[in-house]
Amino acid sequence: MFSDELSGPAIRQELLAAATMSPDDVAGVLRKSRLGPSDFSALISPSAAGHLEAMAQRAHALTVQRFGRTMQFFVPLYISNYCYNQCTYCGFSVGNRYPRRVLSDSEIISEAQLLRDRGFDQIVVLTGEAEDKAGTEYIAHAIRLLSPLFASISIEVQPMSQSDYSRVIEAGADGLVLFQETYDSEAYASYHLAGKKRHFSKRLDAVEAGASAGFYKLTLGALLGLTDWRFDAMALSHHLVYMQRHFWTLQYGISFPRIKDMVGDFQVNYPISDRELVQFIVAFRLCFPDISITMSTRESAQLRDKLLPLGVTHISAESNTAPGGYGGTSTEPQFEISDHRSLPEMISVVKHHGYEPVMRDWVKLV
Numbered sequence: 001m002f003s004d005e006l007s008g009p010a011i012r013q014e015l016l017a018a019a020t021m022s023p024d025d026v027a028g029v030l031r032k033s034r035l036g037p038s039d040f041s042a043l044i045s046p047s048a049a050g051h052l053e054a055m056a057q058r059a060h061a062l063t064v065q066r067f068g069r070t071m072q073f074f075v076p077l078y079i080s081n082y083c084y085n086q087c088t089y090c091g092f093s094v095g096n097r098y099p100r101r102v103l104s105d106s107e108i109i110s111e112a113q114l115l116r117d118r119g120f121d122q123i124v125v126l127t128g129e130a131e132d133k134a135g136t137e138y139i140a141h142a143i144r145l146l147s148p149l150f151a152s153i154s155i156e157v158q159p160m161s162q163s164d165y166s167r168v169i170e171a172g173a174d175g176l177v178l179f180q181e182t183y184d185s186e187a188y189a190s191y192h193l194a195g196k197k198r199h200f201s202k203r204l205d206a207v208e209a210g211a212s213a214g215f216y217k218l219t220l221g222a223l224l225g226l227t228d229w230r231f232d233a234m235a236l237s238h239h240l241v242y243m244q245r246h247f248w249t250l251q252y253g254i255s256f257p258r259i260k261d262m263v264g265d266f267q268v269n270y271p272i273s274d275r276e277l278v279q280f281i282v283a284f285r286l287c288f289p290d291i292s293i294t295m296s297t298r299e300s301a302q303l304r305d306k307l308l309p310l311g312v313t314h315i316s317a318e319s320n321t322a323p324g325g326y327g328g329t330s331t332e333p334q335f336e337i338s339d340h341r342s343l344p345e346m347i348s349v350v351k352h353h354g355y356e357p358v359m360r361d362w363v364k365l366v
Contacts, residue, residue: 083128085195147172
């Protein structure tokens, strides 16, 4: 299990070593014809910031080489906001008092049809973590309802056992999205105050349960702003290496949302600048050339447009983070989005940058 291998002190030692690198040291790394995970700490080092333009150009060229000039679109579909975890940064946290919802069959189909009619063919189904309200049976049932409408369905829900993940896959899901939030176990405990999500290792190891169950693609990530971004980036790189070594046939991706406004008064103690976010993206692209990289609507329209050519392969559009939100619900969202542009507007932007919008990249054979 990766939880047995993850070592916070070892990662901090790597980061301390990277902090001593000079700009010339980084330049030497960048002169390599091919970069890999062993070069990652150099590319996220403070000295690498002076080479950001060269790194960005190389990341762009590498992305086009591996993925072509394509950009895949997806959209999140929230079907429940019940949650029994107390997480200080999350709008769904149990301590936030507002009406909660679990969508009925007809509401799920109605939301899905709205998205399908707009042109979406890849979705991520999301819930809070409340097994008695939206557990495995409910989620698998929702996937069965949605499967005829979409080419690809991923889930972003509470960690499950391998057998429960298998039930969801049998219902029609092909992707698992599971953020550790932060890989710093001490910081993790300070943000997750109650509920099953408080168990750091259980969440970390659930990714392997999903891989063993048979998901086609896995998306890992961290919620940037909870601790030093370089620590989480380094730990995430180790997690990718571990998963690729043990489950080498799967397709991997990362996502890196930054904390945005939500219910409550959470203060971001570890902000990451736009420039640091660029460094995060291009370092992953250069050292992990075949992973997908997702950019969410948490970021502003202006920043998303600038980041498109730097390694991003997947973007969302028209996102709503409240159950029933596409049909006009008044339920509180999990967080506020920043880019409110429609799918047609985003398609126009993507084409303006010389990319071909992709609504589906594969079709399930029955």
